[in-house]
Amino acid sequence: MATLVGGITTSHVPAIGRAIARDLQGDPYFKPFFDGFPPVHAWLDRVKPDVAVVLYNDHGLNFFLDKMPTFAVGAASEYRNADEGWGIPVVPPFRGELDLSWHLIESLIGEDFDLTTCQEMLVDHAFTLPMVLLWPGRAAWPVSTVPVCINTVQFPLPSARRCWQLGQSIGRAIQSWDTDKRVVVVGTGGLSHQLDGERAGFINKDFDLKFMDSLVDDPTWATRYSITDLVELTGTQGVELLMWLATRGTLSAVVRKVHASYHIPISNTAAGLMVLENAV
Amino acid sequence: MNATREIPGTTLFDGTQARKGYALNKMCYSFNAAANREAFKADEEGYCSKFGLNDAQRHAIRERNVLKLIAAGGNVYYLAKFAGIFGLDVQDLGAQQTGMTKDQFKAKLLAAGRN
Numbered sequence: 001m002a003t004l005v006g007g008i009t010t011s012h013v014p015a016i017g018r019a020i021a022r023d024l025q026g027d028p029y030f031k032p033f034f035d036g037f038p039p040v041h042a043w044l045d046r047v048k049p050d051v052a053v054v055l056y057n058d059h060g061l062n063f064f065l066d067k068m069p070t071f072a073v074g075a076a077s078e079y080r081n082a083d084e085g086w087g088i089p090v091v092p093p094f095r096g097e098l099d100l101s102w103h104l105i106e107s108l109i110g111e112d113f114d115l116t117t118c119q120e121m122l123v124d125h126a127f128t129l130p131m132v133l134l135w136p137g138r139a140a141w142p143v144s145t146v147p148v149c150i151n152t153v154q155f156p157l158p159s160a161r162r163c164w165q166l167g168q169s170i171g172r173a174i175q176s177w178d179t180d181k182r183v184v185v186v187g188t189g190g191l192s193h194q195l196d197g198e199r200a201g202f203i204n205k206d207f208d209l210k211f212m213d214s215l216v217d218d219p220t221w222a223t224r225y226s227i228t229d230l231v232e233l234t235g236t237q238g239v240e241l242l243m244w245l246a247t248r249g250t251l252s253a254v255v256r257k258v259h260a261s262y263h264i265p266i267s268n269t270a271a272g273l274m275v276l277e278n279a280v
Numbered sequence: 281m282n283a284t285r286e287i288p289g290t291t292l293f294d295g296t297q298a299r300k301g302y303a304l305n306k307m308c309y310s311f312n313a314a315a316n317r318e319a320f321k322a323d324e325e326g327y328c329s330k331f332g333l334n335d336a337q338r339h340a341i342r343e344r345n346v347l348k349l350i351a352a353g354g355n356v357y358y359l360a361k362f363a364g365i366f367g368l369d370v371q372d373l374g375a376q377q378t379g380m381t382k383d384q385f386k387a388k389l390l391a392a393g394r395n
Contacts, residue, residue, distance in 0.1 A: 086364030
């Protein structure tokens with residue numbers, strides 16, 4: 001069976017892409033954020049994943065309001081990035097992992113998740129920037145991928161509890177995939193931030209740090225909150241912590257924290273990074 | 281989810297907003313393509329007409345006013361593509377919506393990291 005090597009959660013702010021394009025990783029504004037990644041690179045070199053299942057939220061590149069799935073799973077042999085309208089460079093295409101895509105689809109629908117399946121799918125910065133952060137400067141991506149998109153555009157969003165359950169179900173599916181491949185789960189988004197309204201610029205450091213701790217010791221802690229609660233506590237885009245929660249859900253009850261870092265701000269966002277692996 | 285609960289300075293993009301803003305958001309979604317951004321720049325009014333924007337939406341587009349665009353049903357992810365036409369990033373949008381200069385808005389975020 002496949003080996004689930006662990007989960008990585010990271011922010012996906014477009015400004016990160018602009019910083020990489022302009023080679024600003026050492027700039028005092030960005031350095032505290034990029035400094036979080038060398039320990040993650042060292043961990044990836046050690047655990048050597050073959051496949052990345054990427055849990056992210058599309059921001060209006062692949063999905064528009066004409067068709068807005070709550071949970072969508074990619075089932076394509078290749079995923080491309082494209083112009084998102086505000087000028088971060090487009091990255092090379094990603095290889096799909098079709099066997100895992102269909103195994104996930106069968107397993108998740110078998111566990112009562114009513115998915116949308118996508119044999120064509122563009123992936124936006126929420127997918128591409130974490131890949132660039134995890135595997136910088138590569139001519140080709142060292143992993144194949146399966147994108148899993150969670151709606152955070154149009155309310156009602158899936159609840160924290162449901163995203164946790166989705167993660168658990170994805171974890172079971174990976175562990176039952178008949179292969180000797182090694183799989184990492186990447187969850188992207190957050191942490192606290194709000195782009196829209198008079199409350200733009202809202203950040204909640206106390207909540208973010210508590211949430212990050214909870215992922216280690218008390219992983220269902222955030223499932224007590226409604227989506228409205230989470231918007232109030234973390235901002236309209238802070239609800240992207242749903243992807244972190246789902247990623248944690250793929251792992252065992254007991255995990256080991258390999259790495260964590262947290263920095264305010266990157267653009268309007270409290271930027272977080274964590275790596276967790278199964279303790280048993 | 282309690283649909284009636286208000287969060288100050290915050291508009292949840294729910295069914296009401298999605299219905300109200302469909303034409304506006306569809307126009308902004310089209311700005312993923314460079315050719316459409318150019319077509320908008322060449323003839324703003326004509327481009328708005330093509331997507332069937334209502335008067336409030338046209339007015340807010342003309343003024344580049346983010347709060348009015350949100351009130352008219354705009355979703356910030358699509359509006360960001362509109363803002364991109366003018367080289368504006370989310371900190372420009374944040375500053376405009378909070379009535380600050382961009383430097384003041386950036387300082388507010390830096391301060392959040394020190395607390």
